[in-house]
Amino acid sequence: MRGFIVHHAGPGVAVQDLGRPGFLAMGLTNGGAADLRAVHEGAALLQQDPKLAVLEMVGTGGTFEATEDMRIALTGGTMTADIDARAITWNASHAVPKGARLTIGPTRSGTYGYLNVGGGFATEVSLGARATHLSCGLGALVGTGETLPVDLDKGHDVGMTLTPDGRFTGGAVRVVPSMQTEDFDSAIRDRFEQTEFRRDPRANRQGIRMDSDGEGFSNPKALSIVSEVIVPGDIQITGDGTPFVLMAECQPTGGYPRIGTVLPCDLPRVAQAPAGTSLRFSFVTLQDGAAIQARANADLAKLPSAVTPLVRDPSTMPDLLSYQLVDGAISATHAHWDEGD
Amino acid sequence: MQTAPFVPIIRSVGLNGLLVTFGARATDAANRAAIAFRAEVDAMGWSEVAESSSTLVSAFFRVDLAEHDFDALKDRLAEVLATRDWSTTALPSHRTLWTIPAVFGGERAPQLAEAAEAAGLSVADAQAALTSTRLRVLTLGFAPGQPYLGTLGEAWDIPRQVGLSPNIPAGALVAAVRQICLFTKDTPTGWRHVGQSAFACFRPQSDTPFPLAPGDEVQFTAITAEELARIEAHNADGAGGALRESLE
Numbered sequence: 001m002r003g004f005i006v007h008h009a010g011p012g013v014a015v016q017d018l019g020r021p022g023f024l025a026m027g028l029t030n031g032g033a034a035d036l037r038a039v040h041e042g043a044a045l046l047q048q049d050p051k052l053a054v055l056e057m058v059g060t061g062g063t064f065e066a067t068e069d070m071r072i073a074l075t076g077g078t079m080t081a082d083i084d085a086r087a088i089t090w091n092a093s094h095a096v097p098k099g100a101r102l103t104i105g106p107t108r109s110g111t112y113g114y115l116n117v118g119g120g121f122a123t124e125v126s127l128g129a130r131a132t133h134l135s136c137g138l139g140a141l142v143g144t145g146e147t148l149p150v151d152l153d154k155g156h157d158v159g160m161t162l163t164p165d166g167r168f169t170g171g172a173v174r175v176v177p178s179m180q181t182e183d184f185d186s187a188i189r190d191r192f193e194q195t196e197f198r199r200d201p202r203a204n205r206q207g208i209r210m211d212s213d214g215e216g217f218s219n220p221k222a223l224s225i226v227s228e229v230i231v232p233g234d235i236q237i238t239g240d241g242t243p244f245v246l247m248a249e250c251q252p253t254g255g256y257p258r259i260g261t262v263l264p265c266d267l268p269r270v271a272q273a274p275a276g277t278s279l280r281f282s283f284v285t286l287q288d289g290a291a292i293q294a295r296a297n298a299d300l301a302k303l304p305s306a307v308t309p310l311v312r313d314p315s316t317m318p319d320l321l322s323y324q325l326v327d328g329a330i331s332a333t334h335a336h337w338d339e340g341d
Numbered sequence: 342m343q344t345a346p347f348v349p350i351i352r353s354v355g356l357n358g359l360l361v362t363f364g365a366r367a368t369d370a371a372n373r374a375a376i377a378f379r380a381e382v383d384a385m386g387w388s389e390v391a392e393s394s395s396t397l398v399s400a401f402f403r404v405d406l407a408e409h410d411f412d413a414l415k416d417r418l419a420e421v422l423a424t425r426d427w428s429t430t431a432l433p434s435h436r437t438l439w440t441i442p443a444v445f446g447g448e449r450a451p452q453l454a455e456a457a458e459a460a461g462l463s464v465a466d467a468q469a470a471l472t473s474t475r476l477r478v479l480t481l482g483f484a485p486g487q488p489y490l491g492t493l494g495e496a497w498d499i500p501r502q503v504g505l506s507p508n509i510p511a512g513a514l515v516a517a518v519r520q521i522c523l524f525t526k527d528t529p530t531g532w533r534h535v536g537q538s539a540f541a542c543f544r545p546q547s548d549t550p551f552p553l554a555p556g557d558e559v560q561f562t563a564i565t566a567e568e569l570a571r572i573e574a575h576n577a578d579g580a581g582g583a584l585r586e587s588l589e
Contacts, residue, residue: 022392025393025394025555026550026554027484027485027486027525027551028485028486127550176355178352226366226367226397227397229358229396229399233355233357234355251482251483253480261356262355263356264355264356264407286353286411289407290411291407293407297407
């Protein structure tokens with residue numbers, strides 16, 4: 001079977017894709033990758049369809065042996081990575097020869113790392129998608145000893161890179177008003193915008209708790225509501241006033257009021273913020289939010305043309321970011337570093 | 342219970358869609374309106390609507406509001422809203438009546454007596470109410486395919502218990518706030534465990550992964566623990582001995 005033999009897998013490794021739309025009425029939410037931008041980046045690096053399934057990894061990855069020649073791309077939160085003990089660059093595509101071992105180690109920045117593979121992972125399709133949805137019992141975490149099947153790869157280019165954006169260190173997150181925003185007094189909304197939050201370690205694919213100093217954000221007007229639709233990015237305020245940003249694997253409905261909804265294009269920033277990182281929320285109008293999101297969608301569609309050749313020598317260039325600052329000068333004089341991929 | 346007329350409201354939900362709400366409280370009329378209105382808009386086949394759903398009191402239309410203008414869609418939904426009184430509109434056709442066998446009380450459903458007491462009923466009257474009331478699937482949620490069934494009589498407006506029961510099994514009938522929930526999977530809950538069925542609400546390997554749909558009707562019928570055990574012994578398909586007939 002064409003695939004990757006899993007010699008070791010970390011505790012939070014699972015197959016994901018863009019999710020499983022169409023079943024909201026039946027109580028099954030979309031799910032899918034926590035950082036959808038990383039899936040699009042991986043597809044762009046491999047010049048393939050972003051609907052193909054990837055491996056999402058939290059904390060650490062694992063050791064994977066290719067049963068045939070493979071292409072991979074590593075995106076999302078940075079992790080250490082090597083092929084047969086030769087370090088490889090994150091945010092780039094690489095060849096993994098038959099029999100070679102790809103080792104993906106601990107997280108260095110962000111929270112969710114992604115292993116994208118040429119052809120996509122070919123695990124069983126359930127209800128139209130391969131996305132693992134643990135809380136709904138669809139799929140399972142990847143375990144040591146299994147072989148992850150990979151579909152035939154129609155592409156052949158490797159050694160491409162994308163400059164990562166700055167979504168791995170928290171920061172500013174834009175929010176549109178939602179169903180219950182008006183139920184929160186303006187003083188509470190103002191304080192919510194002025195507060196510096198920290199991502200709590202209590203976080204998973206369903207939701208992320210936001211810590212802050214000072215009083216909470218509950219509001220008597222918003223306490224008693226009928227259970228209502230949840231969408232990813234909703235910021236619910238629980239009974240004790242704590243905000244939770246609801247993520248890809250959120251439940252379809254919930255009874256806590258929502259103070260607002262994170263723009264889809266800013267949700268990867270929330271997903272990737274490491275525990276303890278600071279995040280701030282600011283409201284934009286629905287109209288402005290729609291315009292921002294439309295531009296972000298257009299940017300995602302242009303990712304395939306934003307990839308550039310990776311010029312690299314991992315043994316002497318361990319830091320991709322500093323390397324890229326002098327990209328032109330080095331590639332002009334050391335073109336041979338392109339070889340060997 | 343009669344309340345002042347509620348004027349339906351249309352709100353955006355993030356950039357993910359539009360929500361049309363028919364009540365501030367979970368009433369039977371608001372739920373009927375949400376189901377009927379959703380069916381009407383679905384039948385119109387608007388290209389902007391990627392999918393729809395209904396909750397206890399609202400119809401939700403998933404629309405990419407980055408690509409489609411909220412105000413224009415809100416106006417179109419308001420036009421449909423104005424065509425009739427949705428709380429008295431007939432529920433859509435192609436619904437199913439399910440008859441689901443369940444054990445009430447005893448070791449398999451140990452909180453029937455407690456729930457009966459909270460409702461001010463004898464255990465026999467409580468079981469009679471649960472097996473004589475034709476319930477409707479108000480909405481599916483919390484877990485895939487999991488129905489919230491209503492509406493029980495006013496006596497059943499019992500609160501959730503203060504503490505959580507750590508693990509009520511799949512197939513359980515649990516009661517609170519005039520509703521019965523039929524669990525898809527083992528679930529911690531504050532609702533009281535009044536019955537136990539072998540009905541699987543989510544069958545991912547089946548041609549019909551979600552047997553129930555909003556608007557379907559459910560009639561529970563009492564069986565013994567021995568009968569339930571016999572059903573469970575041959576229940577690979579998850580049917581749980583339930584019968585289905587078409588409601589036309």
